[in-house]
Amino acid sequence: MNQEMLTYYNETGDKEWKRLEAMWTEFFVNSAFMKRYLKPESRILDIGAGPGRYSIALAQNGHSVWIADPAASLLEQAMQRANEAGVQERILGFDVLDVRDLSKFSDASFDAVLAMGPFYHLQDTFDRKIAAREISRVVRPGGYAFLAFVPRTYIVARCLADPEYFKSIAAPSELFNFWTNGRYDTSEPGRWTGAFCGKIGEMCDLFIDAGLERCQLVSSESVTMFMNMERLAAMIKMEEPARSQFEKLILECAEEPEMSGLSIHALYIGKRI
Numbered sequence: 001m002n003q004e005m006l007t008y009y010n011e012t013g014d015k016e017w018k019r020l021e022a023m024w025t026e027f028f029v030n031s032a033f034m035k036r037y038l039k040p041e042s043r044i045l046d047i048g049a050g051p052g053r054y055s056i057a058l059a060q061n062g063h064s065v066w067i068a069d070p071a072a073s074l075l076e077q078a079m080q081r082a083n084e085a086g087v088q089e090r091i092l093g094f095d096v097l098d099v100r101d102l103s104k105f106s107d108a109s110f111d112a113v114l115a116m117g118p119f120y121h122l123q124d125t126f127d128r129k130i131a132a133r134e135i136s137r138v139v140r141p142g143g144y145a146f147l148a149f150v151p152r153t154y155i156v157a158r159c160l161a162d163p164e165y166f167k168s169i170a171a172p173s174e175l176f177n178f179w180t181n182g183r184y185d186t187s188e189p190g191r192w193t194g195a196f197c198g199k200i201g202e203m204c205d206l207f208i209d210a211g212l213e214r215c216q217l218v219s220s221e222s223v224t225m226f227m228n229m230e231r232l233a234a235m236i237k238m239e240e241p242a243r244s245q246f247e248k249l250i251l252e253c254a255e256e257p258e259m260s261g262l263s264i265h266a267l268y269i270g271k272r273i
């Protein structure tokens with residue numbers, strides 16, 4: 001496992017938790033689509049759970065969740081936050097685990113698996129295949145996998161707009177390399193690194209080949225991509241019915257196929273065949 005990536009997550013502290021407050025749409029859209037597919041009282045594995053925001057929300061909604069992540073300090077945070085939220089009886093376990101080895105769990109042992117992070121960091125094709133197969137193995141037939149990834153086209157577009165921030169891939173030859181292999185590394189301290197960004201078609205094929213039939217591909221940021229934080233905060237404070245109309249707009253646009261490639265995060269929803 002990439003040590004710089006693990007150090008980044010182990011040292012992010014509260015930042016990962018707060019990220020989903022600032023990036024309101026990502027959490028809102030992903031949660032809404034999870035709700036659409038999950039049966040009541042599902043048994044769920046959240047692998048790459050980080051500080052546990054999705055796990056805790058799902059536990060609050062009556063599901064039972066196994067929380068796992070390779071970054072021990074994020075896992076400790078998740079444990080503490082689950083206790084604070086009073087959902088500890090719905091947490092099936094906490095484990096330091098790598099998505100490539102879920103041998104702790106027998107086949108078909110979950111109604112659903114969330115992997116909202118591991119595919120951002122599996123830089124080798126072989127590792128991604130193992131991870132997708134492991135996830136598919138532990139979901140029961142008819143169950144669901146929610147698999148997030150960072151679309152490569154998004155990073156290319158961001159890098160062209162802000163080459164200073166994406167220095168390590170900004171030179172034309174480096175950017176072309178990135179477009180070819182999807183690997184993003186930077187040695188700048190405190191920055192997201194050891195990353196992999198996927199082409200939409202290749203990621204969908206990877207999941208389909210692992211036995212996770214495509215239900216939907218969703219853009220997690222939907223049409224709020226170009227809104228600044230202040231504007232977004234003002235929109236979500238609107239009175240009804242404006243607030244509900246805004247939410248409906250976001251959810252409907254999130255399903256439009258052309259949205260995913262330019263999103264920061266895409267969510268593949270797969271059904272275990």
Ligand SMILES: C[S@@+](CC[C@H](N)C(=O)[O-])C[C@H]1O[C@@H](n2cnc3c(N)ncnc32)[C@H](O)[C@@H]1O
Pocket residue numbers: 001009016020047048049050051052053054069070071074097098099100115116117118120121122
């Ligand atoms: C951006 S964070 C997302 C955390 C959380 N799922 C969320 O959406 O808020 C990515 C997470 O993936 C985890 N991760 C990275 N590589 C992984 C691997 N090989 N297996 C499992 N998790 C991994 C990291 O430790 C980190 O917690």
